Amino acid sequence: MNTNQLPKAVQELLENNKKQATDHQELIRSGGYLPPSEELLVDAIVALSMGKNILLKGPTGAGKTKFAETLSSLFERPMYSVNCSVDLDAESLMGFKTLAYEEEKQTIQFVPGPVTNAMKQGSFLYIDEINMAKPETLPLINGVLDYRRTITNPFTNEIVTAAEGFGVIAAINEGYIGTVPLNEALKNRFIVIDVPYIQGEQLEQLINDSTNLTDKQLISHFVTLSNDLITAVSQGKLSEDAASIRALLDACDLSIYLPPKRAILRSIVDKLEEDREKSFVENLADTLF
Template identity: 75%
Template sequence: MNTNYPLPENIINILEEKKMTHHNSFEELIREGGYVPPSIDLLVDAISALSMGKNILLKGPTGAGKTKFAETLSQLFNQPMFSVNCSVDLDAESLLGFKTLSYEGEKQVIEFIPGPVIHSMKHGNFLYIDEVNMAKPETLPLINGVLDYRRTITNPFTNEIVTAKEGFNVIAAINEGYVGTVPLNEALKNRFVVIEVPYIEGEQLKALIKSNTSLSDETTIDLFIKLSGDLIQAVSQGKLSEDAASIRALLDACDLSVLIPAKRAIQRSIIDKLDEEREREFVKNLTETLF
């Protein structure tokens, strides 16, 4: 697998300080995390920011691998990662935790069950906030103090002041322009270092297909890579929505093509997900040409 490594010496030192497991090479660890970066700069910049205690915002199209990127960073830093999936229903309890009734012996007591924010702060773990711009604008300011230099929050359910343990880091992900999303306010955006995550193409995509799907036929893999490149180009030209070029959907199609014809695999995994008939016909024509 050609991933353009090794990493720079200063980045290796950072990861070794974070107790990277020495029996693994960096390439093995990255493969275990599941994200092969199209540029080493993406990895270096993300590791640098996290090692300095900065929050990072992964920004890019759907299916480009933002969640896998976060999981790979978690793997490299040898840190468990707790996740928050944002939606319009996200509230303080979803972020911070909730109270419930429990028993101590025969005595009934009120117990607080920590949510992902409190848990990751107290244990010094990674916190991943997915689709951060899907949350209502009034919800995320609850954790502004967690995201700035204070790394502190007063838990409204217990009045406990929680300060993040060393090792706590925040990674968020964003897809812009989707239905239900709202622009991030400046106060929130300024708490992050932004890293653009592009689509994976070429040799990196080939390596991903080989390591993450059951497809092994070189000719078919090359056809899928060509299809992906054509879809990405069509998205950049405004002919298709970003959903059409999702790498996640492409990997599903690769997997299905082992058992059913490739054209039908693409139909199920990519074409039928598109809302507009014009887009469905466009991708169908591309598929017919290639396969």
């Protein structure tokens, strides 16, 4: 990537954040996101530095939330989160009114929600599983996601304009039960970054940094197991849940005190719905452990 093609202000932001990325290696290693390639981190930094919204797209357990948390730390900005579901409503986004007491008098106060807080404070807003929300709910924040960066609070009629530094990071798992396709108007408001599973040496590093497992041979076997699971998912033999990196890390931790195959059973196999998939994963585990 030729950073000289970017505006000078963005070049400076990018260089500062890349330096911060180096300075924050301990933070990343202690639970942050270890990207499969530097390009993912650079692209996200550039987009956010330019005031773009980013949409992290990838399978469950690939590290999208950790990626968002790491970006928040690198920019040194707080992050307010919205967890989408069919029950998501305007109050969940903007806030709600409640009764309070001032000098023994009952009053009505407004408690700001994540969208309001993030906009006023110039921090990040993280919208998790954005395609789980009802299609009629998200248009409320269309103005937040485009050049206007403005919204009228339906509960107070206050016009809220985002402070400098405000940014939006969303995450999406496509094809899961309960999800709906994003409409084009919403999708066009984001820069999309595909977040794949990490593999090989980077996964080995993540296991070393994020779990208490120290047995090098076991770690090597878990890395191989993960690769086999990801391959099976790509071939349509397993659902994406089976290859969750989050579940694999749980198995690594449990294997310190439990036999590895039992750790895999509790962390991965028992989460699967189909007996065929359970048997497939157990057979893979049998060949390695």
